[in-house]
Amino acid sequence: MSKKVGVLRFLGTNCDADVYQAIKDLGHTPEYLWWSDRFDWKSYSALVLPGGFSYGDYLRAGALAAQAPAMDDVKQAAKSGVPILGICNGFQILCEAGLLSGALTKNISRQFQDEWVEVELVGSDGPWTQVGQKSFRLPIAHSMGRYFAPKDTLKALEDDGLIWLKYKRNPNGSLHDISGILNKNRNVAALMPHPERAIHSWMGSSDGRSLLQSGLGGAL
């Protein structure tokens, strides 16, 4: 029996419906999960934290969502190897929850940036890198997308091959051109661009398909 893909919703998540539809279009069974409810993570083949403005970015982007009860189960799932993907605000939440290293800070332009970017796959291990394609055209839409981490963390990410995606032309001042990273076990991945908005060619690109499909398909 094929398992479900959990789509987490926090107060202020706004890309949940797009992510839900994209998962469906890729032939999987999405199911919404609610921030305040614990859930049985064992019955999900993968989890996705969509983008948005959880808690209106109070304190820091993702800071309050990272403390939500459902995140306890996300942490358990992460520890047990379940593929987990954070997109945009989901990336910020995973960093704030300590599941990924570093932080996302204000774009160097100081502006909200809504544009198409080219990213390159640089990670090579784990479920989220089995993509069969090297270069992706994806949309970004964020004001806090500039990846930041201390020098030694950046070095460790480079040395251990935990950088998942890099911008070909850095749009936001992200350190080391980082657009997406992986955790040590490589089952938790996150990126600032929106693969769910590039699923069909009429959207402007369908490069998001293989990126999403890799982790969803490589599920246990």
Added chain:
Amino acid sequence: MKYLVTIMPREEALDPQGRAVQSTLNRLGFKVQDCRVGKVVVVDLADGSNESQNLEAVKKMAQTVLSNPLIETFEVRTL
């Protein structure tokens, strides 16, 4: 010369950010009965010679730009 300006939402004004932070803290087991989130601004004045004039200038920027007196209060401290 550096000055620290602390800006807080007025007691009578609803502070949704403070409320959201408070409920998260309480969910984590802390016992918080009130929580308000404000801002801190540090300004470094170019000409630091006249202290009372400087303080007046910082108060003026706090009143007119850094805060909205209808919904916020502020305090100025010399660093």
